[in-house]
Amino acid sequence: MYAKRLYAPLRALALAAGLALVSTAHAADWPTKPLRLIVPFSAGGQLDAMTRIFATGLSENLKQPVVIDNRPGAGGLIGSDVVAKSDPDGYIFLIAGNGAITNKLLRAKMPYEDADLVPVGLLFESSSVIVVNAKSDIHTLKDWQKKAGAGGHPILFATAGSGSTGHFVGEMLGQALNVPVTIVPYKSGSESSAALMGGQVDAASEASVSIRNYVAAGRVRALAATADHRTPLLPDTPTTAEQGFPQINITHWGGMYAPKGTPDAVIEAMNRAIAQVMATPAVKQQLNDAGYEPIPGSVAQFKTFIAAEDKRLGGVVKSAGMKAE
Structure with a gap:
């Protein structure tokens, strides 16, 4: 009995080390096949169009095809649920915006838990x-x-x-x-x-x-x-804050999520790829021409953003009695 107690922590450490090695190895040769980006809205919309600009750059960066898979419906819930319940093998990701935060604030029931989708990184906003x-x-x-x-x-x-x-x-x-x-x-x-x-x-x-x-x-x-600064496409239009109402503040943004269980090393590798793609002059120019700006950052920064928006927008929902229809 004593021996079992003595070696149990050692076995746990060995298992953790083994998993870490597997995760690192996974990232070292990742990706080895096409990646799939789920867009939970119809083709032709703003999120879809900006994702396609990003996907072209991502494919060039990772040297693998990147497939856009549109799964519209229920305010983004259908596509999000697909990713939440997918195999976390590092080859499927969700591109979502405000709905990834607000759907749970507006609905009594959700088909998945918050923890089922793991933040990877912010992409762009307008x-x-x-x-x-x-x-x-x-x-x-x-x-x-x-x-x-x-x-x-x-x-x-x-x-x-x-x-x-x-x-x-x-x-x-x-x-x-x-x-x-x-x-x-x-x-x-x-x-x-x-x-x-x-x-x-x-x-x-x-x-x-x-x-x-x-x-x-x-x-x-x-x-x-409604952003913190004027939009380049309408530079003569003042912001809400300039007019004395900074609390009217929200943007159209896109961020990437992965299914829970996706290896941390893959998430970090994808986050680095996002930063590299968004720094590409061609991608930046295409986004700017469409009125969007690249806003990459670390995984931790994305998590902080999500938590802050969850609290802030939750207050708006509660005060206004907002509900999804």
């Missing part, structure tokens, strides 16, 4: 831009505050669906300005933009690349960018 119809008498966020305070009707705010980034912008707007906002969900950003230009709603918020042509054509007016 500011959301609050817009109104070009004929609107609203030119600044404070104009809205004054008008609503004078007894005007609630702001009819179009979104690309419940729980979308635009939905969060609308709720943040109401809370920051202390004005009534009625959320009007549509099936897509193009539908919400069409409703705005048609005069059926008062405002919307979309990625800068999605609305810059409408701004240039004089069909909508850009009021504010």
Whole structure:
């Protein structure tokens, strides 16, 4: 009995060392076959388009084909669930945005646990831009505050669906300005933009690349960018913080996750590859042309970002009573 107790810790240490050697070996010859990136939205959308730019650079960096697999549905849950329940062999990854954090905040039930998806690294982001119809008498966020305070009707705010980034912008707007906002969900950003230009709603918020042509054509007016700095595609549009409302802050971002159990060495190797790809001039230029910026960082930085957004956006959800539909 004593011998068993004596050697048990040694066996545990040997097992841990063996696993570490296996993990290191796995990373040393990784990757040896094509990689699959699951995008939980339809082809042609912003996340899909930016992921394809990244995937081209990643394939060149890792010397392996990178396949984009679109698995849309349920606000990103279907594709995320595919990855959460996949074999953690280091060859399947999820590319997701705000939904990876907010879905659990908006839903009573989830098909997987938070811990089933492991953060790998941030990729890119773009500011959301609050817009109104070009004929609107609203030119600044404070104009809205004054008008609503004078007894005007609630702001009819179009979104690309419940729980979308635009939905969060609308709720943040109401809370920051202390004005009534009625959320009007549509099936897509193009539908919400069409409703705005048609005069059926008062405002919307979309990625800068999605609305810059409408701004240039004089069909909508850009009021504010919701990032920490102005968007390069609409440099004359002030940020929400510049107008005195820093709490209206959210971006369209993309990050990479892996199934729980993916070797740490592979995750670190992929994180290094992300940084290298995002530093490539061609990739940076393509992202910039689309209104996005590379934002790579360490695994630890991504985890910190997720924890902070979970807490911050959770507060918005609770205050507004937001739920997925």
